[in-house]
Amino acid sequence: MSAMPPPLLKMENVTVDFDGFKALTNVSIGLAPCALRILIGPNGAGKSTLCDTIIGRVRPTSGKIWFKEDLITSLPEQEIVRRGICRKFQTPGVLPALTVMENLLVSARKNRAWWHALTTRVPPAEMRRAEEILEIVGLTDRRDVPAASLAHGEKQWLEIGMVVATDADLLLLDEPTAGMGPQDTQRTAELIHSLIDRHAVLVIDHDMSFVEALNGYTTVLHQGQILKEGSVADIRADAQVEAVYLGRAKE
Ligand SMILES: Nc1ncnc2c1ncn2[C@@H]1O[C@H](COP(=O)(O)OP(=O)(O)OP(=O)(O)O)[C@@H](O)[C@H]1O
Numbered sequence: 001m002s003a004m005p006p007p008l009l010k011m012e013n014v015t016v017d018f019d020g021f022k023a024l025t026n027v028s029i030g031l032a033p034c035a036l037r038i039l040i041g042p043n044g045a046g047k048s049t050l051c052d053t054i055i056g057r058v059r060p061t062s063g064k065i066w067f068k069e070d071l072i073t074s075l076p077e078q079e080i081v082r083r084g085i086c087r088k089f090q091t092p093g094v095l096p097a098l099t100v101m102e103n104l105l106v107s108a109r110k111n112r113a114w115w116h117a118l119t120t121r122v123p124p125a126e127m128r129r130a131e132e133i134l135e136i137v138g139l140t141d142r143r144d145v146p147a148a149s150l151a152h153g154e155k156q157w158l159e160i161g162m163v164v165a166t167d168a169d170l171l172l173l174d175e176p177t178a179g180m181g182p183q184d185t186q187r188t189a190e191l192i193h194s195l196i197d198r199h200a201v202l203v204i205d206h207d208m209s210f211v212e213a214l215n216g217y218t219t220v221l222h223q224g225q226i227l228k229e230g231s232v233a234d235i236r237a238d239a240q241v242e243a244v245y246l247g248r249a250k251e
């Protein structure tokens with residue numbers, strides 16, 4: 001029997017206590033390289049806190065987190081990022097005055113100050129990869145326009161592109177479809193699917209049509225605890241999930 005490959009990320013019994021309020025209680029999650037994981041749950045369930053904890057912005061009160069077999073629980077955020085985890089926040093964070101391409105290059109050249117990233121010559125391989133990412137996120141024809149002039153959905157895609165450009169092994173996407181219409185939401189699901197040949201992706205979202213289009217292994221958080229894990233169909237069929245989350249989401 002062959003041994004299971006080591007997970008890329010492993011969280012074990014992670015608890016986060018904010019002055020007596022438990023935002024996470026004994027959460028354990030494993031994620032293989034190039035795997036897709038969906039995280040859903042009501043407002044305040046602890047989804048963003050879970051991302052914050054992985055990337056070192058919030059410290060677990062107890063529990064451990066491993067990345068590529070190294071314990072990262074008490075490393076500084078910058079060091080965790082350097083080791084290959086990148087996070088997209090709930091709100092878009094593009095640099096509005098720079099063009100779409102410039103935003104990608106700044107993000108790819110994360111070790112350098114942004115003015116330096118733009119004033120030094122970009123090596124051809126880096127430029128090719130940036131053009132590839134433009135294609136992946138569907139913004140090739142918007143390459144040279146300032147990010148400020150992009151539509152809302154396009155801004156979100158550029159931000160996903162910026163996360164991809166860091167070449168991190170694990171991408172954390174917190175509500176990538178926030179404020180999008182149904183068409184852009186579907187397009188975002190396709191875009192995320194095209195990323196998992198190179199990256200593991202943890203996606204947080206509320207929109208069940210998006211979760212269904214993503215159709216990956218799903219974890220349901222409720223009051224800081226894992227309520228259910230399984231395929232989207234399993235989640236859909238679960239009476240408890242229906243009661244605490246899906247029923248409410250329909251209202
Ligand atoms: N720094 C903090 N100090 C105290 N409480 C916090 C802190 N950060 C988050 N919380 C609380 O922890 C709980 C979980 O918050 P979190 O932002 O992780 O939820 P969420 O699942 O991402 O919700 P949403 O769907 O609204 O984004 C909430 O009750 C929130 O108020």
Ligand SMILES: [Mg+2]
Pocket residue numbers: 047048049090174
């Ligand atoms: Mg959140």
